[in-house]
Amino acid sequence: MEAYLSFNGNAAEALAFYARSLGGKILFSMTFGESPMGKDTPEAYKGKIMHATLEARGKQIMASDLPPGMAFEGYKGFSLSVQAGDVKEGEALFKALSEGGKVTMPYAATFWSPGFGMLEDKFGVPWMVNVAQPQG
Known part of the structure; x- marks a missing residue:
């Protein structure tokens, strides 16, 4: 199993922080604007992360920014x-x-x-x- 984190518009910053902190690297990253539905993505979201994968310490974390219209509710019930x-x-x-x-x-x-x-x-x-x- 691997964790998949949803961020409130700062996934790229978070993943860069985790790569530095854990000695890892970002294996894949695609913005909403780079995706097949990029032309239909609101301008404010084009540079946000649609999907990314970070590898560190032999493990992976996947992440994205929440898509337009989804509310960020924080992180609860896990570490x-x-x-x-x-x-x-x-x-x-x-x-x-x-x-x-x-x-x-x-x-x-x-x-x-x-x-x-x-x-x-x-x-x-x-x-x-x-x-x-x-x-x-």
Whole structure:
């Protein structure tokens, strides 16, 4: 399974932020204006993302801006989770993703992990950064 995020007109900015924060790259991106229905797209939406795919850390996130007429209602009931290889990497990921956002649980050791934290990024998307407990 892969996550598909809908944005309120800032999908391109969000995906560029995720590519930088997670060390990934955008594999595909098409605007509403570039699509087969581009000529029928309102001018204000021609440059908005109709579909894009980002690959980072061996996973993919797909995203788009909401099409004309659809209301953005925020993000509720889920978190994107990223696994770090060690505490230092987890801390770097947490710092990058939380830049301009809101920390909801500071990055720290827990009973299940040597490094875990929760945040909402600057686009309002909830994230968890986790380091697996060393197997011993």
